[in-house]
Amino acid sequence: KNVKLRAKKTLWLASKKGEEWFFRNPVNALAKTSKIDDILSSLSNLKAKEFVSEEKKKDDVKKYGLDRPEYEITLGMPLANQEVIFSLHKEEDKLYATTSLSTKIVETEDTLLTDLEKEAEELREKKVASFYSWEANRLHLKKGEIDWIVAKDEEDNWHFESPLKEEADRSKIQTFIRKIESLEATEFIDPPLSLNLKEYGLDNPQAEVKIWIEENEDEENAKEITVLIGSEDKESKKVVVKNAQFDYLFRMDSAFLEEFPKDIKDWKPEEEEEKEEKKEKERP
Known part of the structure; x- marks a missing residue:
């Protein structure tokens, strides 16, 4: 339903209308739907290289930098107005991740960071009119x-x-x-x-x-x-x-x-x- 992404140098909010994604912040504009879908797909397919904490506690969250993560993606789900927050933080060459619905903290691949660091301007739909x-x-x-x-x-x-x-x-x-x-x-x-x-x-x-x-x-x-x-x-x-x-x-x-x-x-x-x-x- 909506996606809010905060990374090191970028912050944007997009919401879905029909089959299309529209940026609401920092600009009101049509997003390239496939690029937003790719980000969501990467998040839903996050795989653990290693489970660093099975039952995360405050100290664990702090230890892996997830109390102040470099990347935070908030997904507003259409069902039951549920919200899921993905938190990711990179320490040296390791990327740690958790979600608001998970008790675990995992080490995962950092390949998705390239997409997460893109500013809204790079994710905009360049086509004047999207149709076939x-x-x-x-x-x-x-x-x-x-x-x-x-x-x-x-x-x-x-x-x-x-x-x-x-x-x-x-x-x-x-x-x-x-x-x-x-x-x-x-x-x-x-x-x-x-x-x-x-x-x-x-x-x-x-x-x-x-x-x-x-x-x-x-x-x-x-x-x-x-x-x-x-x-x-x-x-x-x-x-x-x-x-x-x-x-x-x-x-x-x-x-x-x-x-x-x-x-x-x-x-x-x-x-x-x-x-x-x-x-x-x-x-x-």
């Missing part, structure tokens, strides 16, 4: 004169719904959606700086991409992702992007902007004649 491209079933793109809606049918074919109703090029649309799926931050911009949308050209974004994700084949429960794209810094070749779900922003390389269509024919299926012409040009 094959689950997308609808897309609304706005950029300049472009204002198109395309939707996927049961045979996985894509069709324009607006501004006209006709077939769209499946592979081009899937490639575009995969590009949005793969967008990652090289840097985060957090509040209060991120609240000044004008600074990043996000008060009047140059593009808006809305993607609907199918969840359990229930259209009413479709997840909607909105990605807003600010103005490009031509010199640094960077652009700032916002996921409407979050109050922080993502700075990234702007190369992906080349993938945006410029004309409706860019997303229409190629005519047979055009395909033949392309083949002719590609022949040595």
Whole structure:
């Protein structure tokens, strides 16, 4: 339900919402779920190299530095509002561990310390939008004169719904959606700086991409992702992007902007004649 981690140089708190982990402190941001799950997995799989105390007493706890441990992880369990505290302390080359539910103190491997020492910033989800491209079933793109809606049918074919109703090029649309799926931050911009949308050209974004994700084949429960794209810094070749779900922003390389269509024919299926012409040009 929630995890609080205190280590030598780091302190963070995260809570679980659905399948995702969110940091609550020192920043409000989506965590990379797999990294938090890896930490929890390492803790649950802690194995004793040696049992140094079978029935721990105050003196034992003090002897192995666990009265003031270097690492303390508090897990809020979903059942019965139970809390479990893992305490770990390193003395020279030995790592000692105990939990609030155990009478034992053990010596254990120190391989998990690398993960425990990571700051929240290193554990954040860098992806602008976490989804799988094959689950997308609808897309609304706005950029300049472009204002198109395309939707996927049961045979996985894509069709324009607006501004006209006709077939769209499946592979081009899937490639575009995969590009949005793969967008990652090289840097985060957090509040209060991120609240000044004008600074990043996000008060009047140059593009808006809305993607609907199918969840359990229930259209009413479709997840909607909105990605807003600010103005490009031509010199640094960077652009700032916002996921409407979050109050922080993502700075990234702007190369992906080349993938945006410029004309409706860019997303229409190629005519047979055009395909033949392309083949002719590609022949040595």
